[in-house]
Amino acid sequence: MCEYGLMIFSVHVEVRLRPGIADPQGSTIERAMPTLGFSGVSGVRVGKSIRFEIDAADEAAARSEAEDLCNRFLTNPVIEDAIVELEPVGVAS
């Protein structure tokens, strides 16, 4: 996969529960806050953050592969959506 001219992209995927989907983990954190001495915290939602590097010919190819990966394996599209951010970090040797 180290063909001449491939670039390396750093990818950050944030997987979030869709609005309206119950988030028991977030609710538990939120309910605990006042007891722990933190007031004024609301709307706690917990998701996943996945970072990786991907070799691709250009940014469009990298984004396409990352989004495909998200839709097929990293998220459950019925209840989750994903935000994909990527930036070039170098050239594959």
Add this chain to the structure above:
Amino acid sequence: MCEYGLMIFSVHVEVRLRPGIADPQGSTIERAMPTLGFSGVSGVRVGKSIRFEIDAADEAAARSEAEDLCNRFLTNPVIEDAIVELEPVGVAS
């Protein structure tokens, strides 16, 4: 907690394993990639993404409370670190 003049800040906390800490979940995803038809993916690291809103007098107070919360409850500082991002989204009624 809705005193006059409080602002609402949207907070995003990304909790990551510190460099060098083993990430079995990330390794498993990475090993599965070639079989699933994705080549060129490396360095997969899985963390948590926590979003919430916080009422505070100003951005410094909001950041201070969010970072305190991270250090005390949302992360295990021995093996994890956190990136805190916040932005004002309105005024508490």
